[in-house]
Amino acid sequence: MLSLTKNFDFKKHIGAKSKVYHISFDQERWNLFCKVLGVDPKDAKDSRSIPTLVTACRFGEFDLIEDFGGVMSSVLHAEQEYQFKGEFKPGEILEYQTTLENVLERSGKGAKLHFMVFKTSVKTERSGEIAICGSTLVYRELLT
Amino acid sequence: MTEMSMKQVIEPKVMGVIGMELLQSYSIASGDYNKIHLDETIAKAAGLPGVIAHGMLMSGWMHTRVLQALVEVPDFKNFTLESTQTRFRAMTLVGDEVSVSGHWQIESSENIKLDLVAKNQKNETLITGVFKLVK
Numbered sequence: 472m473l474s475l476t477k478n479f480d481f482k483k484h485i486g487a488k489s490k491v492y493h494i495s496f497d498q499e500r501w502n503l504f505c506k507v508l509g510v511d512p513k514d515a516k517d518s519r520s521i522p523t524l525v526t527a528c529r530f531g532e533f534d535l536i537e538d539f540g541g542v543m544s545s546v547l548h549a550e551q552e553y554q555f556k557g558e559f560k561p562g563e564i565l566e567y568q569t570t571l572e573n574v575l576e577r578s579g580k581g582a583k584l585h586f587m588v589f590k591t592s593v594k595t596e597r598s599g600e601i602a603i604c605g606s607t608l609v610y611r612e613l614l615t
Numbered sequence: 616m617t618e619m620s621m622k623q624v625i626e627p628k629v630m631g632v633i634g635m636e637l638l639q640s641y642s643i644a645s646g647d648y649n650k651i652h653l654d655e656t657i658a659k660a661a662g663l664p665g666v667i668a669h670g671m672l673m674s675g676w677m678h679t680r681v682l683q684a685l686v687e688v689p690d691f692k693n694f695t696l697e698s699t700q701t702r703f704r705a706m707t708l709v710g711d712e713v714s715v716s717g718h719w720q721i722e723s724s725e726n727i728k729l730d731l732v733a734k735n736q737k738n739e740t741l742i743t744g745v746f747k748l749v750k
Contacts, residue, residue, distance in 0.1 A: 494646075504644035507637060508675045509630060510682070520682060522696060523675040527646045543649045544661040548670030548703040555696055582662075611662070 477540065479612055481574045481585050484539050489531030489569040496524065501561040517558040518601075525553070525593050525602045531569025532589045532606060541610055549586060550607040557601035565601075567593045578614070585610040620721035625684050625729065627716035630676035633668045633709050641672045668707035670742075677701060677731050677744045680715040684729065685748075688719070694727055694748040701744040711735040725750045 496504070501524075502512040510520055518524050533543060559565060573588040591604040631637065635653075642648050647669055650657040658666045678699065685691045707713060717731035727748040733741045 500644055503640060507641045507644055507672065508679045510679055519695065521675075521678075522699075523671060523678050526671040526675070527644075529645075529647065544651050544657060546649070547706075550700065550702050551671065551674055552698070552700045554698045613662075 477612065479540065479583075479585060479610070481539055481541075481571075481587055481610065482576075484535070484571055485574055487535060487538075487571045489535050491566060491568045492528065492530055493564055493566050494527060495564045496527070496561055498561045517560045519555075519558045522553065522555055522602075525565070525604055526551075528565060528567040528591055528593050528604065529569075529606070531567065531591055532608065535569060535571055535589070536587070536608075536610070545611045547609045547611065548606075549609045550605075552605035554603045555601070556603070557595070557598040559595050559598075559601060563595055563597065565593055565595060567591050579611075581614055583612040583614055585612065622718040622720045623688075625680070625688075625715075625717045625719060625731065627714045628680060628683070629712060629714045630679065630733075632712045633707055635666070635709060638666065638668060638672070638709075641669050645669065645671060647671065663706065664708060666709050668709075668711070670703050670707075673703075673707055673713065673733055673742050674699075674701045674744070676713060677715050677733055677742060678746075680731060681729060681746045684719070690721065691727065691748060694750050696746060697749040698747045699744060701742050703742055704740045707735065707741050711741075713741065 505512040505515050569589050569591040572590050575586040577584045587608045589606045593602040594600050638652050652669050655666050715733045719729040729746040731744045
């Protein structure tokens, strides 16, 4: 549901960090991601062929929003940035943590828009930091 | 390749058509089970016109187009994707046919920039993206 007015003050959470998460992709899930994106799994020996797979490292964003009292159905994408520093392979464990870096507010048509800027660092034991993901999400708060 | 070059075209290519089965598959693969991508009733209750595609599926298709270009364009040999920035302009709805096109430009002997746009069958812009390749 689009959030009814709760007078959200997400700005007070700037600097908040998620817990540290661990995730890996078995071959079946890896192949499914390839298929959906139109990539032949035979050509995807590592993540360089499916770089947005690191998008799966988003539970920090989701959990922080819910920790702040928000609901995910009020969230839309605004911008996404990646810096790719390395690659990973099926079965390799990724470690990541997300920080809320900034919040900007704007009033739109019947809704207050909270632009929440998250940054997620993704690491592997083998290579250290392999990606930095910047994500700007819009939280739509209905004005009554 | 030491000076900034003229802009070159990346031909439009249809990346796919949004359907519920595709969105369910993307949810499983990505772990993003937000109901606005899966349930019409919940999407409409959230003030949306209907089920919308995952933004990151659209972004993923743009990345796939970049990787296709890495194979298609001889000048891209020995370059790899370094960074990307995508901006979401409009919602992608069930039934939308999504195509990606754009242009690229050599910025230096070590850097190439691609500007891509994803559009639906109505020629509406869904996402724009800037992709940087390095040698």
